[in-house]
């Protein structure tokens with residue numbers, strides 16, 4: 001029987017990094033993955049195909065060029081699924097190759113099949129022909145991820161009523177679409193289909209969406225999406241989804257009925273621990289199939305770690321990778337730095353994209369933290385004009401007394417890239433003054449940091465002047481304390 005220092009189950013971002021980290025520490029590592037799923041949900045049905053599809057949509061629709069060339073500008077007038085799939089397939093197969101080579105050159109043993117625990121130190125791997133292999137390990141890293149939640153009241157058929165795995169297999173761009181759930185997945189796909197010209201209705205049971213983001217930016221996103229024909233129905237819950245020969249009907253608890261060509265059901269995900277017989281290893285999953293871990297990603301069974309989406313929030317590819325590396329290092333006694341959860345960036349690839357790091361205005365207000373806001377609007381940056389982005393903005397939240405950066409919120413082109421400048425300043429404990437004094441390349445969007453920083457310090461100075469000069473009546477003739 002094969003025996004390894006560590007056996008990793010699942011080859012998504014969490015599993016890959018756990019296995020590679022072990023190999024780099026000189027350990028014998030194995031990774032188990034099902035056929036055709038190398039790279040996990042991330043590469044095959046999640047992050048990478050959806051982000052590539054978004055690029056294809058932006059390119060083919062010419063959406064980002066319309067401010068410059070007019071509203072009727074399109075690169076291609078009749079965009080087909082084949083046009084869109086070409087780019088996605090190319091990127092996915094390239095990424096799978098990269099992962100295969102990385103694992104192979106680091107001598108990580110690959111087992112293809114479905115893993116099941118048969119004891120705390122042993123799994124079986126069943127391949128497509130039903131053959132069973134027994135594999136033992138000193139340590140295990142469970143990185144099996146999630147699948148879309150599929151309530152029995154929804155009649156999925158993979159063609160007209162689909163989840164986020166199946167949406168990539170649609171055979172045409174629907175003329176109308178209902179998106180159930182205004183979570184990150186729902187909003188990203190609603191943006192893409194609205195950009196393609198589908199008439200999109202988003203149904204969300206909560207009164208608002210993306211509550212963890214900056215309110216002003218979410219409002220701007222909603223405005224942009226509505227402008228592209230998206231209808232939002234907040235505070236509405238879906239009761240059932242029916243399929244009929246001529247289309248679908250989404251029936252809401254309120255009695256409303258919404259017809260559409262296609263329904264995307266994107267209302268959460270479920271851990272896939274059920275197929276792993278975790279009980280045989282002494283583990284218990286919660287009602288959503290998730291495993292509980294401590295701060296080192298160790299489960300209640302000492303030599304078994306769990307990482308990535310299977311442990312729940314924040315359930316991102318970026319965090320999953322880091323958890324995988326940390327779990328392995330912990331298992332083999334390799335020191336790791338401290339995780340700073342406050343610096344976890346979030347990037348939402350809606351159209352337009354939004355991204356942030358740190359705290360929101362609402363959170364700071366609730367915590368009675370005095371802060372000032374500095375804003376740079378893309379339309380006032382030369383780069384914004386060059387790329388035709390007049391709606392984007394960069395917002396900095398600055399501690400009113402300590403002058404440290406408490407939050408960075410970006411909306412518009414390259415928001416998810418831009419946010420890392422602020423993340424670095426925050427991570428190194430920098431103040432707003434660093435950004436005021438720094439010189440940025442021109443014309444860039446990054447220059448927005450300086451503009452927003454100056455905006456914040458101007459406001460802070462105005463307050464200081466009122467304070468130090470007493471009443472505004474003490475100011476010199478014609479002098480205003482305000483910027």
Ligand SMILES: Cc1cc2nc3c(=O)[nH]c(=O)nc-3n(C[C@H](O)[C@H](O)[C@H](O)COP(=O)(O)OP(=O)(O)OC[C@H]3O[C@@H](n4cnc5c(N)ncnc54)[C@H](O)[C@@H]3O)c2cc1C
Pocket residue numbers: 009010011012013014015032033034037038039040041042043045046047048050051113114115116143144145146164185272275276307308309310315316317318319320347349
């Ligand atoms: C549509 C969509 C878009 C997303 N976009 C983003 C984004 O833009 N940015 C971002 O950071 N995150 C994004 N995410 C989230 C991201 O994809 C996940 O956080 C990430 O894939 C989780 O990685 P993981 O390693 O935990 O598991 P996964 O990527 O889910 O991989 C788990 C793997 O384990 C395998 N497995 C399961 N059970 C077994 C078993 N018994 N035996 C063998 N193998 C098994 C599965 O086949 C699968 O391949 C998106 C997700 C979705 C669905």
Ligand SMILES: NC(=O)c1ccc[n+]([C@@H]2O[C@H](COP(=O)([O-])OP(=O)(O)OC[C@H]3O[C@@H](n4cnc5c(N)ncnc54)[C@H](O)[C@@H]3O)[C@@H](O)[C@H]2O)c1
Pocket residue numbers: 180181182183184185186188203204205206236237238239266267268269314315316347348349
């Ligand atoms: N850019 C990114 O980082 C990115 C992109 C996509 C997905 N993801 C990750 O994937 C995970 C899953 O995303 P998701 O959007 O599926 O889940 P989610 O749980 O974030 O959102 C689901 C939404 O559906 C709503 N909902 C649930 N049942 C409903 C019903 N019956 N009727 C109407 N609304 C209903 C919920 O209130 C919720 O707002 C998230 O954890 C996210 O982090 C990340």
